[in-house]
Amino acid sequence: MTTPPETPPRILLVGGGHVGLYTALRLQQRLRPGEAELTLVDPKSYMTYQPLLAEAAAGAVDPRHVVVPLRRVLPRAQVVLGRLSGLDPATRTATVTVPAPVHGHTERDLQLPYDLLVLAPGAIPRILPVPGLAEHGIGFHSVEEAVSLRNHVLAQLDLASSTRDAALREAALTFVFVGGGYAGTGALAELEDMARYAAKHYPGVDAEDMHWVLVEAGKRILPETEPDVGLRTTAELRGRNIEVRLGTRLESVADGVVTLSDGSRFAARTLVWTAGVRASPVLRQTRLPCDAQGRLRCDATLRVLGQDGIWAAGDGAAVPDLARVGECCAPNAQHAVRQARVLADNIVAQLRGEPLTEYRHELKGSLTSLGLHKGVAQLRGRALHGRSAWLLHRAVHLRRVPTLDRKARVLADWFLAGVLKREIVSMGALEQPRAGFEMVMEQDRE
Template sequence: MTTPPPPSASTPTPVSAPTPVRILLVGGGHVGLYAALRLQQRLRPDEAELTLVDPKSYMTYQPLLAEAAAGAVDPRHVVVPLRRILPRVQVVLGRLSALSPATHRATVTVPPPVQQQTERDLQLDYDLLVLAPGAVPRILPVPGLAEHGIGFGSVQEAVSLRNHVLTQLDLASSTRDAALREAALTFVFVGGGYAGTGAIAELEDMARYAARHYPGIQPDDLHWVLVEAGDRILPETEPDVGLRTTAELRGRNIEVRVGTRLESVHDGVVALSDGSQFAARTLVWTAGVRAHPVLRETGLACDAQGRLRCDATLRVLGTTDVWAAGDGAAVPDLTRPGECCAATAQHAVRQARVLADNVVAQLRGERAVEYRYESKGSLTSLGLHKGVAQLRGRALHGRTAWLLHRAVHLRRMPTLDRKARVLADWTLAGLLKREIVSMGALEQPRAGFETLMELDQD
């Protein structure tokens, strides 16, 4: 079946469907949430029915995930409950498993009912579709990675990593085995993008503070290594920002190894492509993300990276009723001809608003607009009172960059409720001492109960 070409931005075609029009949004991340907020604001209840599909009932504000791992922000405050802020949107917990653009039907796999184990499929019909399932970690076939690696893409992983780091300090403080102590105090992060750089900087800052409370451990005993396959860290930013960040990290005795890859992890020994090997009980994998695999299965136009090919209005090429944005969309960057927009939160939030406005424009027979945004700079927090930034060619570092980072993300954080909670966390963290308690039991809540059951049986 041949799909008609999309209408141009100057010749909009209204949707010929009975009202209310059914709009389906796949993905509750930055794009899905902000687009739904915009559509909820601009469309009347009798104009459209909004449905959002995502495996989780909340959106994670990724730029603050590293601070949640370090304890500067309560992990509950970097997630936004979808149902609370989208009262006019039907939220369906599930994942897109099949799509039929010809019949305008999506198949969503939802969790099984209580006391059942098999998942079930739900059929959802739509008139207009927004595809923003986000990205998944880019995992490479490195020997031992699956057994020893720790991810850093969710709140659960951030909390788990914090507990793990503090547990290693406990272990190193209590053991007399020199080799075990050295391995416990060695922390390797693979991937020098925003996630990896922010995570290692925030956790090193937290661990440096915590070390003073562990007998026999000095901050300089901790060995932190950031491994990046490219020629510099923070490749999403301007080169000067990456170089300044490298200098800042190395000044804190964090090894930054660029042009280096993880070769293997065997029996707790990390081997790198530069020939070095060392024992480490912590290996964090943050080596980038890739478009969600489900996009290739939709039958829509994808590029070599598996992203949906879109025009500048964020409409998927070859369609009249499908839009996409964010990590899973190849959107032309009009400020850099021949390139696509980078997969950053800056673009995702702004694309979501333009996308929503263009969906409304099509419903009302108005003209769609093209997405155009030129980045004004970049910001990176590197721990308490530490950061680097570049704004309009001006470099900032230290406390100034750190304060600017917090101000920008506080402004972008959705809902007044979450803004107030994050601000309260920051204020208390500035007035009180850091929390250095490991809550490892949270990861295995039934462990204590199961132990008691075993004792009773004995």
């Protein structure tokens, strides 16, 4: 009588962002055929490379090239489109809610057993109860929002060029960004640079007519970086006539009027909310140990405290920073990518009965792009700005973009954007693709 073959260990990864994708890619490289089964769960079928989102919004990179199709790059993994809705560590079973196969039907739940679990659902925008924000704010967390914001900015230039209403024109040319972190600062700088170029093609609109405002509640922008980088970036933006309001909060948005905590009030048709992120709320629902920010408490090997076989990393994990005793690793892409590598290696080590490795990484510097040929960086104590910082930013992120396919596409986009003129077409109809068809139908009824 033959003995039935043992079922290989089941590795379940929740989240297809930086941690989920890079962990899965590393596991594909290191696991032997049949050594384990990989399953990745995420609501979307692609991963977004967040550091290039601002360049996608400004048209320097095709939005399709800052996303990575999960099924294409993970041939050894089963990709399940859905969201984690329940977890039972005792039976090692995760409940995943998946969309209905037919429109109009209800969602359904799948029970996915696992032997090893990686929780990396990422972060969501941190929304504050500001009056009018829900009705008038624009987010900047996904590639869809980046494309929509680009279309919106170009539409405002078109409106300002065609109207004779001075008040409407002023509101259309006022752009307010709330949140001075990487996302807000980069998005404002890239879009301002794009709009400055586009204004040449809109009669009656001059670049100096536009009013760009960056609102930051803290004492400096780019709080994730060294103080010198934030100060230098502030000086760079103000040199471009961009208002940087520090120690200021958004109080309300009503009837198209933005009110700030310093008493300022002005009309604006564009309000972009980039005031930070917070850990996915699904982590608290798992009833695993979390800190005050809702992040899973982990040890230096990236295992969730008190849990055998559950791992976490990235924005949703409170990982001790061994380079800064008593602190946790900052929630940024630099840590996430490196943690994913250590996490995957530790999973392989556990499967093979080998010792685990602690995550240790000391940030060597920081950099940000502020538009075409513009940037600020600090590397190993050396400050860079202008074209050199911009080139360094592109070199670093080209190296980090996952897969050779995406690297080639991004590099081609940068090359073409350098030798050809910018595209200044607003494709707002993409957000309402049936609008034209519905209008024709309505006319036929008449």
